[in-house]
Amino acid sequence: MSELNDNKLQKALESCAREPVHIPGAIQPQGCLISMDDTFSRILQVSANINHCLAVSPEQALQSSPQQLLGKQLIQRLQRALKDAPFSTTALRTTRRFDEQTRRYNVLAYRSGKRLVLEFEQLHQSSRHRLLPAVNDWLDRFARANDSQALLDTLTQGIRELTGYERVMVYHFDNEWHGSVIAESLGGQADSFLGHHFPASDIPPQVRALYDINPVRSIPDARVTGVPLIPAEDPDNGPLDLSQGILRAVSPIHLAYLQNMDVQGALSIALHNQQQLYGLVAAHALQPRPLPPDVRDAARSLVQAATQRLFLLKAHSEARFLQRVRDSQALISDIRGQLREPATIVQEHGYDWLELFEACGCALVYPKHTIGLGRVPDRPTLQKIVAWLNQESQTHDTWQSHELRHTGLAGLVDKQDACGLLAAPLPLGQKDTGWLLLLRAEHIETRLWAGNPEKPLLDDKEEVRLSPRHSFATWAEQVTGQSRAWSAIEQRAVTGLAEDLAVAVSAHEIAKLNERLEHLAYTDALTGIWNRSRTETVLDSEISAAIRYGRPCSVLLFDIDHFKQVNDTHGHDAGDKVLVTISDILNRSLRPTDHFGRWGGEEFLVIAGNSTLECTLQLAERLRQAIEAGDMGPIGHITASFGVTTWVAGDTRRTLVKRADQAMYRAKEAGRNRVMSETGSGTTSD
Numbered sequence: 001m002s003e004l005n006d007n008k009l010q011k012a013l014e015s016c017a018r019e020p021v022h023i024p025g026a027i028q029p030q031g032c033l034i035s036m037d038d039t040f041s042r043i044l045q046v047s048a049n050i051n052h053c054l055a056v057s058p059e060q061a062l063q064s065s066p067q068q069l070l071g072k073q074l075i076q077r078l079q080r081a082l083k084d085a086p087f088s089t090t091a092l093r094t095t096r097r098f099d100e101q102t103r104r105y106n107v108l109a110y111r112s113g114k115r116l117v118l119e120f121e122q123l124h125q126s127s128r129h130r131l132l133p134a135v136n137d138w139l140d141r142f143a144r145a146n147d148s149q150a151l152l153d154t155l156t157q158g159i160r161e162l163t164g165y166e167r168v169m170v171y172h173f174d175n176e177w178h179g180s181v182i183a184e185s186l187g188g189q190a191d192s193f194l195g196h197h198f199p200a201s202d203i204p205p206q207v208r209a210l211y212d213i214n215p216v217r218s219i220p221d222a223r224v225t226g227v228p229l230i231p232a233e234d235p236d237n238g239p240l241d242l243s244q245g246i247l248r249a250v251s252p253i254h255l256a257y258l259q260n261m262d263v264q265g266a267l268s269i270a271l272h273n274q275q276q277l278y279g280l281v282a283a284h285a286l287q288p289r290p291l292p293p294d295v296r297d298a299a300r301s302l303v304q305a306a307t308q309r310l311f312l313l314k315a316h317s318e319a320r321f322l323q324r325v326r327d328s329q330a331l332i333s334d335i336r337g338q339l340r341e342p343a344t345i346v347q348e349h350g351y352d353w354l355e356l357f358e359a360c361g362c363a364l365v366y367p368k369h370t371i372g373l374g375r376v377p378d379r380p381t382l383q384k385i386v387a388w389l390n391q392e393s394q395t396h397d398t399w400q401s402h403e404l405r406h407t408g409l410a411g412l413v414d415k416q417d418a419c420g421l422l423a424a425p426l427p428l429g430q431k432d433t434g435w436l437l438l439l440r441a442e443h444i445e446t447r448l449w450a451g452n453p454e455k456p457l458l459d460d461k462e463e464v465r466l467s468p469r470h471s472f473a474t475w476a477e478q479v480t481g482q483s484r485a486w487s488a489i490e491q492r493a494v495t496g497l498a499e500d501l502a503v504a505v506s507a508h509e510i511a512k513l514n515e516r517l518e519h520l521a522y523t524d525a526l527t528g529i530w531n532r533s534r535t536e537t538v539l540d541s542e543i544s545a546a547i548r549y550g551r552p553c554s555v556l557l558f559d560i561d562h563f564k565q566v567n568d569t570h571g572h573d574a575g576d577k578v579l580v581t582i583s584d585i586l587n588r589s590l591r592p593t594d595h596f597g598r599w600g601g602e603e604f605l606v607i608a609g610n611s612t613l614e615c616t617l618q619l620a621e622r623l624r625q626a627i628e629a630g631d632m633g634p635i636g637h638i639t640a641s642f643g644v645t646t647w648v649a650g651d652t653r654r655t656l657v658k659r660a661d662q663a664m665y666r667a668k669e670a671g672r673n674r675v676m677s678e679t680g681s682g683t684t685s686d
């Protein structure tokens with residue numbers, strides 16, 4: 001749409017929204033109206049047709065007191081009824097006798113500001129006795145409807161049968177207040193509008209607001225003009241607000257709209273979901289069709305009953321969905337106990353989530369991790385999405401869009417990959433946040449509009465106003481670049497899922513952290529082999545095994561020769577490298593059953609499990625040669641001196657290592673680069 005048209009449309013919408021539909025100063029002719037002050041002392045306004053309805057001229061009526069005009073008894077009944085229900089409308093039945101006939105009326109009474117309004121509709125033939133069984137029958141059918149669609153279909157049939165109107169539809173409003181026809185029942189020559197969309201401007205905000213005050217709008221004859229109120233305005237109180245009434249005259253725009261649709265009679269009843277307008281039941285008659293108050297009330301009861309069942313069915317289906325998501329969360333909880341990797345969780349349950357949320361891909365992204373499943377953007381893109389979400393959602397709330405092209409993620413996510421995103425934060429801690437991302441593919445929809453919604457303008461030379469469409473012929477619009485929208489319940493469910501995943505992720509991170517801490521506690525920071533404390537623990541358990549099973553346990557302790565010189569000549573870093581190289585030599589040369597660790601600065605202890613002294617001497621010799629042969633870079637070659645001993649009864653860790661140390665000392669004394677052994681006496685002396 002051009003910029004000019006955009007501006008025009010905006011102006012037209014604003015002017016349409018200003019149309020004071022609640023104070024039309026007139027009523028529809030199927031009844032008459034009397035307004036009086038709220039102390040029941042003065043008649044303030046009457047409709048011009050009061051003579052026809054109540055056999056009294058407007059002048060006479062305006063000169064009478066309410067009691068004179070309506071009789072003491074009716075006034076007393078009204079006073080009682082309005083006292084009991086001061087803010088709502090009250091319906092009474094009454095009779096009047098004139099032209100030698102007794103006429104029966106339905107009287108709708110309500111307060112309007114400081115005034116009291118009475119709307120009289122003449123009752124011609126009581127239909128109550130046949131209405132009740134019919135209503136009961138429909139209520140039974142509603143109770144048997146087990147899904148929303150069946151229920152709404154039944155409702156449209158019920159309203160059609162009750163009213164005799166030819167087309168009954170259920171409109172549902174989307175988030176932008178566009179309406180779509182989701183159920184319909186047709187009779188006679190009525191055309192179908194099922195599946196059609198109606199632009200939000202068809203039912204402007206102030207008209208929608210009226211449905212919140214008064215859920216029923218009845219226009220039995222769309223051809224007639226309104227009957228004015230006399231006087232047009234009450235000088236003390238201004239225009240009369242008829243929002244709560246049933247006779248309120250219809251705006252000319254709406255009458256033209258109905259005529260353009262070939263509709264001559266209409267009844268609309270609001271469907272409310274917890275105070276919010278969910279939709280409308282709209283019944284159309286192709287000819288004017290009077291609608292007795294009883295039938296109107298019965299139709300309203302049917303809509304109310306169906307609405308309650310509709311939201312009950314919706315609640316059930318949402319509960320089933322939540323249960324399925326919870327089931328998959330329960331599996332995470334099991335896994336949580338086993339500390340399985342988040343990647344495994346995503347692999348095992350991700351496909352369930354894709355199915356449950358009708359998503360094409362899902363990803364779990366948290367610091368240093370990106371786990372994806374299904375159709376998802378590449379890793380760097382996922383990281384960028386999450387960075388954007390962290391910026392966008394400072395409060396870390398669940399974020400969603402079914403039109404990514406209109407968000408800050410437009411350039412990041414390719415339309416081919418996804419058009420919708422539901423993202424729930426993983427509360428991992430104050431600084432770190434991860435996200436669970438569910439992506440939805442494009443959903444190309446052919447939307448059938450009842451008339452072209454882009455052409456609602458009428459340029460009256462000077463003034464631009466919204467004109468009702470002249471054509472309701474189908475106009476098809478291809479809607480692309482969108483996914484199916486995310487429902488509130490899906491948003492709730494993904495939040496819960498993300499919270500559980502956060503627990504799983506944290507548990508895994510903690511497990512990994514513990515592993516790291518444990519590793520640090522066990523290992524020597526420089527060489528990565530066991531430290532002294534860990535070596536002592538292992539030596540203790542080897543000694544225990546030696547005591548219990550009588551199996552041999554030998555140790556060898558070696559110390560690098562002239563290491564101080566290495567440091568002094570080549571620097572401390574070069575010395576460090578030597579220690580690391582020696583650790584590598586040990587790693588390569590020893591059997592898996594041997595254990596070793598760094599015992600002190602340049603001292604290493606090897607525990608040769610299940611090994612006799614003789615075998616350990618051979619091992620020590622092998623190690624000595626390996627060290628001597630080792631290439632130490634610019635340092636050249638280095639050597640080490642070894643002391644070997646084996647456990648004898650009564651040995652403790654201290655005595656055993658002390659003996660090995662003595663042997664090593666002797667090896668140093670004897671000229672270094674050699675292996676010496678020491679055998680224990682079998683006594684317990686230190």
Ligand SMILES: Nc1nc2c(ncn2[C@@H]2O[C@H](COP(=O)(O)OP(=O)(O)OP(=O)(O)O)[C@@H](O)[C@H]2O)c(=O)[nH]1
Pocket residue numbers: 526559560561562563564565567571572573574575576579600601602668672
């Ligand atoms: N680079 C390095 N040097 C260490 C480390 N731990 C101990 N040393 C050094 O090892 C040397 C040990 O020196 P000494 O005890 O005098 O023995 P030595 O020079 O090896 O001589 P002998 O043992 O008698 O052959 C000292 O210079 C320590 O500073 C270490 O982690 N890195």
